[in-house]
Amino acid sequence: MNHKSRHLSRIFWWGVALSGVIIVLGLFAPVLAPFDPWKVTGQPFELPSLIHLLGTNDAGQDILSEFLYGCRTSLSISLSVVALSTAIALFVGVTAGIFPHFDWIIMRLIDAFLAVPALLLFLLVSVHFSLSETRLILLLSLVFWTHPARMIRSQILSTRNRKYIEAAKGFGANTVYITFRHIVPEVFPILFTGFLTRLRMAVFIEAGLAFLGISDPTMKSWGTMLHFASRYLYLNRWANWILPVAASIFCVILGYTLMGNAFQNILIRSEK
Amino acid sequence: MTRLGDEKTERFVAPFLLVKRTGYVGGYIIALLGILILNYSLLRALPGNLSTVIGADVMTRIPLTHPENHVGVSVLSFLAYLQHVLKGDWGVSFFYHQPVIKVIFQFLPWSLILGALSMATASLLGIILGAEAADRKSGLFDRIASGGAVVFLSIPGYLLAILLLVIFSVVFHVFPLSGGIQPFQDSGGLSSLMDYLRHLFLPWVTLTLMMFPEYYLLMRSGMMLSLKQPYILTARSKGLRERAIRYRHAARDALIPILTRLGLQMGSLITGIVFVEVVFSYPGVGALAYESLKQRDVLLMDGILLIGAIWVVLMNLASDILLRYLDPRTRQETTR
Numbered sequence: 283m284n285h286k287s288r289h290l291s292r293i294f295w296w297g298v299a300l301s302g303v304i305i306v307l308g309l310f311a312p313v314l315a316p317f318d319p320w321k322v323t324g325q326p327f328e329l330p331s332l333i334h335l336l337g338t339n340d341a342g343q344d345i346l347s348e349f350l351y352g353c354r355t356s357l358s359i360s361l362s363v364v365a366l367s368t369a370i371a372l373f374v375g376v377t378a379g380i381f382p383h384f385d386w387i388i389m390r391l392i393d394a395f396l397a398v399p400a401l402l403l404f405l406l407v408s409v410h411f412s413l414s415e416t417r418l419i420l421l422l423s424l425v426f427w428t429h430p431a432r433m434i435r436s437q438i439l440s441t442r443n444r445k446y447i448e449a450a451k452g453f454g455a456n457t458v459y460i461t462f463r464h465i466v467p468e469v470f471p472i473l474f475t476g477f478l479t480r481l482r483m484a485v486f487i488e489a490g491l492a493f494l495g496i497s498d499p500t501m502k503s504w505g506t507m508l509h510f511a512s513r514y515l516y517l518n519r520w521a522n523w524i525l526p527v528a529a530s531i532f533c534v535i536l537g538y539t540l541m542g543n544a545f546q547n548i549l550i551r552s553e554k
Numbered sequence: 555m556t557r558l559g560d561e562k563t564e565r566f567v568a569p570f571l572l573v574k575r576t577g578y579v580g581g582y583i584i585a586l587l588g589i590l591i592l593n594y595s596l597l598r599a600l601p602g603n604l605s606t607v608i609g610a611d612v613m614t615r616i617p618l619t620h621p622e623n624h625v626g627v628s629v630l631s632f633l634a635y636l637q638h639v640l641k642g643d644w645g646v647s648f649f650y651h652q653p654v655i656k657v658i659f660q661f662l663p664w665s666l667i668l669g670a671l672s673m674a675t676a677s678l679l680g681i682i683l684g685a686e687a688a689d690r691k692s693g694l695f696d697r698i699a700s701g702g703a704v705v706f707l708s709i710p711g712y713l714l715a716i717l718l719l720v721i722f723s724v725v726f727h728v729f730p731l732s733g734g735i736q737p738f739q740d741s742g743g744l745s746s747l748m749d750y751l752r753h754l755f756l757p758w759v760t761l762t763l764m765m766f767p768e769y770y771l772l773m774r775s776g777m778m779l780s781l782k783q784p785y786i787l788t789a790r791s792k793g794l795r796e797r798a799i800r801y802r803h804a805a806r807d808a809l810i811p812i813l814t815r816l817g818l819q820m821g822s823l824i825t826g827i828v829f830v831e832v833v834f835s836y837p838g839v840g841a842l843a844y845e846s847l848k849q850r851d852v853l854l855m856d857g858i859l860l861i862g863a864i865w866v867v868l869m870n871l872a873s874d875i876l877l878r879y880l881d882p883r884t885r886q887e888t889t890r
Contacts, residue, residue: 393581394588397870399824399862405847406855410596486710490829493712494844512716512833515731520720528713536708543704 294544301537304530308353315347319502327514330522337522340510349526351502355415356534359503360484362419364477367426372466372473374427375434379442380461385435395428401490408496418497422484430476434469441468471549478542482535489531504531582867589863593856594635644860645853649846654857658839662861664734665838668754669827672761679762680769681812685805687770688777689796700774703767711764711826715833718756729756732835757834764826768819769812776808783807810880816873820866 307314316335317323321343328338336345378388407413407421441447442465450460491497492505499506504527511523638644644654683703687696706714723731734753735746780786781804789799828840835841839858846854 390581390584394585396818396821397582397585397863397866398589399821399859399866401825401828402843402859402862405828405843406592406596406859409847409850409852409855482708490710490712490825493829494832494847496847508712508716515716515720515724518724520716520724524716524720528717531710531713532708535710536704539704539708 291544293540297537297540297542297544299537300533300540304353304534304537305357307350308357311350311354315344315350317344317347319343319347319351320500327517327519329519336526337519339507339523340514345507345523345526348502348507349504349530352504352507352527353530355501355503356485356488356531359415359419359422359488360481363422363426363484363488364480366419366423367480368430368473368477370423370427371430371434371476372469375431375469376438376461376466378431378435379438380457380465388431389435392428392432395425398425400425401487404487404491404496405494408491413491413497415498415501418488418491422487426480426484430473430480433472433476437469437472438465441465475542475546475549478538478545482538482542485531485534485538579871582870586860586863586867589860590636590639591632593860594632597852597856639860644857647846647851647854649849649851649854654854657854658842658857658861661837661839661842664836665827665831665840668757668761668831668836668838669823671754672758672765672826673823675758676762676765677769677812680766681773681805681809683766684770684773685777685800685808688774688781688808689800691778696774699770703770706763707767707771709764710829711760712829712833714763715757715760715830718760719833722756729753734837753834753836757830757836760830760834761823761826764830765819765823768815768822772812772815773805773808776811777804780804780807806880810877813873813877813880816869820869824862824866 316333322341323344324334324338324342326338326340326342328334328342330337334344334346336349339345339348374388378385403425404421411417413421447460447464450464455463488497489503489505489508492501492503493508493512495506495509497503497505499509507527508524511520511527514523642655646652647654647657650657680703683699687699690696709717719731722728730753735749777800783804786799786804789803794803824840827838828843830836831838831840832844839861843855843858845851846858
């Protein structure tokens with residue numbers, strides 16, 4: 283048992299390390315980047331050299347600087363989306379769990395959201411509006427809240443009738459007090475695993491949308507880099523252009539996945 | 555209402571009853587209606603009038619409310635719009651100059667075959683690997699399969715598609731770079747089929763690798779639970795072979811969570827198909843959606859979103875009805 287728990291936490295720390303590297307790169311991007319990623323500093327399609335460690339892109343901008351600022355974009359968008367959608371989910375889930383009259387309509391609303399193919403919805407919206415960073419965050423949060431809201435609701439429904447809630451009621455506590463003091467804290471463990479899952483999905487979909495060319499093309503993100511790089515596949519510049527981006531997306535998502543899995547295992551064991 | 559007394563009727567009727575009782579069909583109706591409202595109002599929210607975009611010559615020749623007119627939709631009232639949509643008149647694509655439904659149905663078979671094929675292989679691969687891995691927990695097989703699943707879960711589909719394209723088409727020239735068939739080569743027969751399969755191969759592999767981890771993880775955790783059940787001990791004491799126990803007894807129970815998540819998997823399948831088709835320029839509905847985005851072909855985009863939602867709803871209903879037949883426990887809950 284002892285050995286096993288140590289093994290699990292090792293997986294967790296691997297996850298922390300993998301995503302941590304990218305987080306640090308993103309945080310210190312302005313310090314680390316050798317050039318301004320929007321500035322033309324060389325010829326287009328330069329091969330890696332001492333000046334441009336990863337070469338230059340089709341506009342003559344430094345790929346390494348672009349990549350570092352991409353870490354930043356990916357990080358800020360995914361964190362904001364997850365924070366915002368968690369807030370919505372918490373509000374909706376708690377409302378549905380505590381007030382039975384709203385329950386039916388909220389659940390139907392969640393079913394409705396789950397039946398809409400999200401990517402096609404994003405495509406449709408982007409036909410009509412240009413998606414700036416803020417709009418992208420709002421749009422993604424609008425789709426991401428449903429799953430955690432449902433989990434929160436079911437968790438609350440199972441805690442609501444426990445004995446200690448009855449006891450608190452017996453002491454004369456009102457609904458608001460019981461909700462925030464006793465019921466909401468019960469939700470946090472599942473919220474955390476959900477947080478990691480959605481962080482992963484947010485990184486995935488943010489880069490994906492930018493890859494399709496939907497989000498702001500002047501934004502420096504991994505997705506836009508992939509978008510422009512895949513236009514010039516025939517030039518054989520993928521090793522210095524696509525590979526770093528691919529590797530870092532993979533690292534971040536793998537990191538979040540490992541952390542999530544390890545945490546879920548701990549959760550399952552504590553329930554037993 | 556049908557008598558629920560005898561068991562045979564009950565068994566037959568229960569699935570449909572459930573659809574009526576739990577209100578999630580209400581959710582689906584809200585979803586479809588919501589999409590229609592969105593399609594309708596976004597069209598009107600566009601600055602100016604669509605007619606100025608499309609060109610005045612169309613306006614002068616065809617009356618505005620004429621159903622064949624692309625501009626028609628933007629001047630209809632919502633109820634009239636709804637009527638048109640229900641009748642199957644989804645407007646005319648600006649780019650293809652054909653009714654939207656007709657355009658979509660031209661591209662749909664490509665996506666359907668690709669999707670169904672990859673879904674079948676992915677689920678089969680995930681289920682078999684998951685069942686075998688759960689039986690050899692923490693063994694070498696389990697470690698390799700679980701590691702592989704986590705790795706492929708962490709590679710987004712578009713990335714995997716680009717990497718496979720680079721490796722097999724750009725570097726080694728084994729598979730074609732893009733498209734669904736080699737154009738201008740109507741030899742027919744076996745060589746066309748081979749050509750079709752050659753183009754299908756990379757998108758199919760990508761989608762399969764993309765989707766199998768989810769099935770694998772669900773199956774593995776489900777099998778871990780079901781292998782501990784008492785009826786497995788009974789089966790073992792009867793002297794059944796291990797494979798029979800694994801697949802005939804334990805797997806049946808473990809399949810249920812996979813089926814309940816079929817609807818959610820449809821969403822990810824559509825996402826995957828769009829990305830894969832865009833990267834491989836495969837002539838399916840996903841690539842069509844991307845093209846219509848680039849052409850600002852609004853009505854076509856509307857139609858594709860609607861088709862996607864209808865597809866998800868239908869699969870959700872199908873999985874639910876299937877589940878009632880496979881799992882007696884859910885059946886009992888609903889008839890009570």
